[in-house]
Amino acid sequence: MYLWEAVLGAVEEGISVKDLRFLHSERGSAYMEMALSYLNQESSLGERELEVNTYCRFYNIFKDLFGPDLTEYKALREGLTNLALHLLAENDVHRGMCREEYYKKLLKRDILEGVYGRLARNVWNNMKREEQEMLLGGMLRSFRTGSSLLIFMDMVRGFVADSIIYRSRECTDEIVIYTSFKKTIILEQKLKLLQDLFLDIRYHTEVFYEVHFGIIGIECTMKTEETAIY
Numbered sequence: 001m002y003l004w005e006a007v008l009g010a011v012e013e014g015i016s017v018k019d020l021r022f023l024h025s026e027r028g029s030a031y032m033e034m035a036l037s038y039l040n041q042e043s044s045l046g047e048r049e050l051e052v053n054t055y056c057r058f059y060n061i062f063k064d065l066f067g068p069d070l071t072e073y074k075a076l077r078e079g080l081t082n083l084a085l086h087l088l089a090e091n092d093v094h095r096g097m098c099r100e101e102y103y104k105k106l107l108k109r110d111i112l113e114g115v116y117g118r119l120a121r122n123v124w125n126n127m128k129r130e131e132q133e134m135l136l137g138g139m140l141r142s143f144r145t146g147s148s149l150l151i152f153m154d155m156v157r158g159f160v161a162d163s164i165i166y167r168s169r170e171c172t173d174e175i176v177i178y179t180s181f182k183k184t185i186i187l188e189q190k191l192k193l194l195q196d197l198f199l200d201i202r203y204h205t206e207v208f209y210e211v212h213f214g215i216i217g218i219e220c221t222m223k224t225e226e227t228a229i230y
Helices: 003-012 074-095 099-112 118-125 129-145 149-159 185-198
Strands: 021-024 049-052 163-167 174-179 204-209
Touching: 003 074, 021 074, 099 118, 099 129, 118 185, 129 149, 129 185, 149 163, 149 185, 185 204
Parallel strands: 021 049, 174 204
Antiparallel strands: 163 174
16 A cells, blocks of 8 residues: 555545554565555555555655664654655645546535535435546536436446436437336435436436336336336
């Protein structure tokens, strides 16, 4: 694990970066910047104190702080090390931020500040990190190409794995979505948000939960007491 991974991992676990304390590792691996407690451990598991092999990438900065003969001012040296590593970690994160990530950061700020409405903020707060990234990516695509039915369909399939999207042949502006999931407030709001963000106002959308509607000529959808009327 590198410094930037520790910072992003802490944010994902809901830990403030300010609460992290970086320590110089006395017995750090020569081949790893940060070695976690267990071999197969993929995150810090909520740990606030993280040991760093400061000689792995930052030898020129820390070489005179932790020599074998240095025993005085331990608290001061540890405080300076923690401060320096926080600055280096922040630099690590920003160096890896491309233009698209910067735009996503601005979009996230707008969502949380209510620019896209209360619904967007509520749905965002109930999303997993992967879903948030998916939503921001879809919004950027929409800004580049304009409102798009294809983007909307991709987003629905991404957010609702077990879903089918139909488009009426007689009325091309009519869209029907089926999902086997139960209707919940969170799922309903999520689909409503996708419609608001990615569909032109001319489209009319109907959503069926759990029970599929009947389609004449397709027997698997025409089952007694297992078919919705549309």
